[in-house]
Amino acid sequence: xxxxxxxxxxxxxxxxxxxxxxxxxxxxxxxxxxxxxxxxxxxxxxxxxxxxxxxxxxxxxxxxxxxxxxxxxxxxxxxxxxxxxxxxxxxxxxxxxxxxxxxxxxxxxxxxxxxxx
Numbered sequence: 001x002x003x004x005x006x007x008x009x010x011x012x013x014x015x016x017x018x019x020x021x022x023x024x025x026x027x028x029x030x031x032x033x034x035x036x037x038x039x040x041x042x043x044x045x046x047x048x049x050x051x052x053x054x055x056x057x058x059x060x061x062x063x064x065x066x067x068x069x070x071x072x073x074x075x076x077x078x079x080x081x082x083x084x085x086x087x088x089x090x091x092x093x094x095x096x097x098x099x100x101x102x103x104x105x106x107x108x109x110x111x112x113x114x115x116x117x
Contacts, residue, residue, distance in 0.1 A: 035058050044111055047114065048108075054083075054107075059079075083104045
Protein backbone atom coordinates (compact mmCIF):
# COMPACT_ATOMS: atom_id res chain seq x y z
CA UNK A 1 0.00 0.00 0.00
CA UNK A 2 1.46 3.37 -0.95
CA UNK A 3 0.59 6.85 0.28
CA UNK A 4 -1.96 7.32 -2.51
CA UNK A 5 -3.73 4.11 -1.51
CA UNK A 6 -3.81 5.25 2.12
CA UNK A 7 -5.29 8.62 1.17
CA UNK A 8 -7.91 6.93 -1.03
CA UNK A 9 -8.86 4.51 1.76
CA UNK A 10 -9.29 7.37 4.24
CA UNK A 11 -11.34 9.37 1.73
CA UNK A 12 -13.63 6.37 1.21
CA UNK A 13 -14.06 5.99 4.97
CA UNK A 14 -15.01 9.66 5.24
CA UNK A 15 -17.69 9.44 2.54
CA UNK A 16 -20.84 10.88 4.03
CA UNK A 17 -19.00 12.85 6.72
CA UNK A 18 -19.92 16.33 5.53
CA UNK A 19 -17.17 18.90 6.10
CA UNK A 20 -14.60 16.36 7.28
CA UNK A 21 -11.35 16.18 5.33
CA UNK A 22 -8.03 14.50 5.90
CA UNK A 23 -4.56 14.74 4.41
CA UNK A 24 -1.72 12.26 4.80
CA UNK A 25 1.29 14.36 5.79
CA UNK A 26 3.76 11.61 6.58
CA UNK A 27 4.22 8.05 5.49
CA UNK A 28 6.79 5.46 6.60
CA UNK A 29 8.13 3.39 3.75
CA UNK A 30 9.82 0.86 6.00
CA UNK A 31 8.15 -2.43 6.72
CA UNK A 32 8.36 -4.57 9.82
CA UNK A 33 10.41 -7.73 9.64
CA UNK A 34 9.17 -10.75 11.49
CA UNK A 35 11.13 -11.94 14.50
CA UNK A 36 13.53 -14.86 14.17
CA UNK A 37 11.74 -17.35 16.40
CA UNK A 38 14.77 -19.65 16.42
CA UNK A 39 17.09 -17.03 17.97
CA UNK A 40 18.30 -17.43 21.56
CA UNK A 41 16.85 -14.00 22.42
CA UNK A 42 13.38 -14.85 21.11
CA UNK A 43 13.43 -18.19 22.93
CA UNK A 44 14.42 -16.47 26.22
CA UNK A 45 11.63 -13.92 25.89
CA UNK A 46 9.09 -16.59 24.93
CA UNK A 47 10.13 -18.74 27.91
CA UNK A 48 9.77 -15.83 30.35
CA UNK A 49 6.37 -14.91 28.92
CA UNK A 50 5.15 -18.51 29.00
CA UNK A 51 6.43 -18.99 32.58
CA UNK A 52 4.24 -16.02 33.59
CA UNK A 53 1.17 -17.80 32.23
CA UNK A 54 0.99 -15.59 29.12
CA UNK A 55 1.30 -16.47 25.42
CA UNK A 56 4.21 -15.38 23.25
CA UNK A 57 2.62 -14.33 19.96
CA UNK A 58 4.78 -12.88 17.17
CA UNK A 59 3.25 -9.70 15.79
CA UNK A 60 4.70 -7.09 13.44
CA UNK A 61 3.51 -3.54 14.04
CA UNK A 62 5.56 -1.13 11.96
CA UNK A 63 3.11 1.67 12.62
CA UNK A 64 3.82 1.71 16.35
CA UNK A 65 7.39 0.53 16.75
CA UNK A 66 10.86 1.79 15.96
CA UNK A 67 12.16 -1.77 15.82
CA UNK A 68 12.13 -1.64 12.03
CA UNK A 69 15.05 0.80 12.14
CA UNK A 70 17.08 -1.46 14.42
CA UNK A 71 16.30 -4.55 12.38
CA UNK A 72 17.28 -2.82 9.15
CA UNK A 73 20.65 -2.12 10.83
CA UNK A 74 20.98 -5.81 11.73
CA UNK A 75 20.13 -5.36 15.43
CA UNK A 76 17.76 -7.97 16.84
CA UNK A 77 14.88 -6.66 18.89
CA UNK A 78 11.41 -7.59 20.05
CA UNK A 79 8.44 -5.55 21.13
CA UNK A 80 6.86 -6.80 24.30
CA UNK A 81 3.64 -6.15 26.18
CA UNK A 82 4.18 -8.32 29.26
CA UNK A 83 0.62 -8.31 30.56
CA UNK A 84 -2.85 -9.13 29.39
CA UNK A 85 -4.41 -6.34 27.37
CA UNK A 86 -7.56 -5.20 29.11
CA UNK A 87 -10.38 -3.86 26.99
CA UNK A 88 -9.63 -0.32 28.13
CA UNK A 89 -5.90 -0.39 27.40
CA UNK A 90 -6.23 2.46 24.91
CA UNK A 91 -9.71 3.66 25.76
CA UNK A 92 -11.27 6.28 27.97
CA UNK A 93 -9.54 6.25 31.36
CA UNK A 94 -7.09 3.68 30.05
CA UNK A 95 -5.33 1.69 32.70
CA UNK A 96 -3.34 -1.41 33.46
CA UNK A 97 -4.07 -3.26 36.70
CA UNK A 98 -1.29 -3.04 39.31
CA UNK A 99 -1.04 -6.84 39.32
CA UNK A 100 -0.29 -6.76 35.57
CA UNK A 101 2.44 -4.15 36.09
CA UNK A 102 4.00 -6.41 38.75
CA UNK A 103 3.73 -9.38 36.39
CA UNK A 104 5.41 -7.35 33.65
CA UNK A 105 8.28 -6.46 35.98
CA UNK A 106 8.76 -10.14 36.76
CA UNK A 107 8.76 -11.04 33.06
CA UNK A 108 11.42 -8.40 32.31
CA UNK A 109 13.49 -9.53 35.31
CA UNK A 110 13.35 -13.15 34.11
CA UNK A 111 14.42 -12.16 30.59
CA UNK A 112 17.43 -10.26 31.89
CA UNK A 113 18.30 -13.02 34.38
CA UNK A 114 18.02 -15.84 31.84
CA UNK A 115 19.43 -14.14 28.75
CA UNK A 116 21.89 -11.52 29.96
CA UNK A 117 23.41 -12.99 33.11
